[in-house]
Amino acid sequence: MDFPETIFHHCNDAIKGTWPERAKHIPIISVDSSLLDQMSKYESTSMAMFDRNDLLGVFKHSERVSCYHDHLEYWNSVLEFLKPDLILLEAIPHQLCDFLIYRLAKLKGIETVMFNGTFFLDGITTMESYETGQDEVIAEYKNL
Numbered sequence: 001m002d003f004p005e006t007i008f009h010h011c012n013d014a015i016k017g018t019w020p021e022r023a024k025h026i027p028i029i030s031v032d033s034s035l036l037d038q039m040s041k042y043e044s045t046s047m048a049m050f051d052r053n054d055l056l057g058v059f060k061h062s063e064r065v066s067c068y069h070d071h072l073e074y075w076n077s078v079l080e081f082l083k084p085d086l087i088l089l090e091a092i093p094h095q096l097c098d099f100l101i102y103r104l105a106k107l108k109g110i111e112t113v114m115f116n117g118t119f120f121l122d123g124i125t126t127m128e129s130y131e132t133g134q135d136e137v138i139a140e141y142k143n144l
Contacts, residue, residue: 007020007022007023008020008022009023011095011097014095014097015053015095015096015097017067017070017071017074019074023078026077026078026081026082027077027081028073028074028077029073029076029077029080030073031069031072031073031076035072035076036072038107039072039103039104039107042099042103043068045099046068046096046099046100047061047064047065047068049094049095049096049099050064050067050096052094052095053095067096068096071096071097071100072100072104075097075100075101075104076104079101079104079105079108079110084105084110085110085111086110086111086112086113087101087102087105087110087111087112087113088112088113088114089101089102089112089113089114089115090114090115091114091115091116092114092116092130093114093130102114106129111128112128112129113126113127113128114126114127114128114130
């Protein structure tokens with residue numbers, strides 16, 4: 001299959017906040033106080049996610065806030081431009097980029113589906129929200 005309009009974004013580049021050349025045509029929407037207010041309850045989680053990539057502890061808080069705003073601006077702009085019906089995540093968000101895509105999708109009413117490995121039910125299941133869990137796993141657990 002050929003998908004000529006696909007924008008490939010390497011995960012390491014996304015984590016670092018390096019945006020792909022093929023995304024340069026996406027108009028950037030500045031982060032406003034309304035979006036910051038709506039996302040404020042997730043900001044502390046976002047700040048903590050930087051720890052995964054700062055093993056030496058050299059990433060200053062002010063740098064984290066600036067990077068958080070850059071990521072928020074970029075991913076919000078991408079979702080506004082592409083207007084997806086569905087966000088498919090390979091796993092529960094563990095990096096800032098995945099977490100912001102997930103949170104912004106929820107905020108915008110975009111359906112989300114993520115995969116999660118299990119020790120039963122054929123090894124992998126899907127869920128729409130990591131906050132509520134996996135219905136199949138919960139049902140199976142209750143049957144134990």
